[in-house]
Amino acid sequence: MKELFSFFTDYSFIQNAIIAGLLSSIACGISGTFVVVKKISYLSGGIAHAIVGGLGIAYFLGINPLYGALAFSIVSALLIGTVKLKLKQNEDTLISALWAVGMSIGLIFAYLTPGYNVNLLSYLFGNILLVSSESIYLMLVLDIFISAIVIILYKQFIYVCFDEEYAYLRGIKVELIYILLLIMISLTIVVLVQSVGLVLVIALLTLPSSIARMFSNTIWKMILISIILIQIFTFAGFAFSFSTNLPSGASIILAAGLGYLLSFFIQSFLRRNTIK
Template identity: 35%
Template sequence: MNELFELFTYSFFRNALLASLFTSIIAGIVGSYIVAKRSVFISGGITHASFGGMGIAYYMGWPPFFGAAIFALLSALGIEWSSTKAGIREDSSIAILWSLGMAIGILFVFITPGYTPNLMGFLFGDVLTVQVLDLIWLFSIATLSIVLVLIFYPVILSVAFDSQFAKVSGLPVQAIKYVIAVFVAISIVLSIKVMGIILVLSLFTIPASAANLFVKDLKKVMFGSVIISVLGSISGLLMAYFFDLPSGATIIFTLTAIYLILRIIKWIK
């Protein structure tokens, strides 16, 4: 027990704990919307496409997450535009951008002169390396997520479940979808620092799917998803520290275990 309390004397652990908390709020809210809209693989497509931006940023000597943010935003807008204006199916546009982004990232990392960077941190995340600036961004987006849901919940609900009715009601549905797509992209890029490119998809879907086992109201799903995500993230973080394991993997392992336990409880009931 003393060792557990001693952890809080280390700034890297406090940063990791706060990052897990803020990321859980973001993933719980945004992930619930994605799951409700049945667009789960959008998060995977945006995440993997952002790797192309990281590769180009490395080649140009820029901060990698700057390139990732640009690519993520372009990918989110591209998916939305191609599925509504260009007549391309959403799953097809996701698959194209997913594979293209990864290919661009690999190529630019390969041709970057000198030392080839270690990509494990970007692919699988490392919450223990989170800095104060990362926390500021995560806190800002987590707070903005809560504010937007509290103020615009009816609009979000309408667009997610019945966009045709929302359009008839006079809402600028297409503009709202673009704004949401941009917000989803920003949320995903910030979460990469904690979970990595490979595991972000799970973070945005498992907690929401687990909460959805017991509640159907979107607001309740968001609340339950945040709680599950916080429990899984903190438990996974502690497991990673005490057993010297990758934090992203242990967080997803813990969230999956929680989901399976809740699934069994739901089945027994």
């Protein structure tokens, strides 16, 4: 036991990985819940991929890629939100366009950056062992911000997600709340960049919360269950990748996928028992 403890304290990258896992679970559980109940996983996927553009530009300018991701996440949330609200018919096409154009911008800027940078790959597919202390602070700040948004706007988010028309009737600023929801989701994607990466992030946003929905009768319970599930999947995946030397992001997503499958069996088993 003492050896295990010293193992954690001696290797600061493992400490960082564990803290990063805990911090990402909070943001991801909150935003994932709203992605699932509002059915905007495609839109969130679009934002995630568009953020690659920000990473590429940041590389090119020689600043911390996470700040590039942060700036691009807010811009793409505003862009997709406005597009969805103003041009309802072409929403699908426009999200796909932003998705691909964002990635292309990122790849072109990464290509233009002198010296090939392998790190870009770790932002696409995540590597929880590479999380720096600076990133941990950024994640912490984002977590506090996201938690504050959801506590203050809890009811308004639920009204807009459950019934937009009734929310409008009650004088709620539906469009503003919707955009804030997208910004919250984009910031969460930035938090998750290092643990699972931009390409895989959509699975960690949707799978745990979809499981949580099967066992929840309120949004805050769904958030709480999501957070716990994300922690389980993250650490199961992390432990698996650490012992087998396989990529951590992919391992975490596989753990989530397995959990999702398992939850179907549990649910159908429970249902069969209640019918009896």
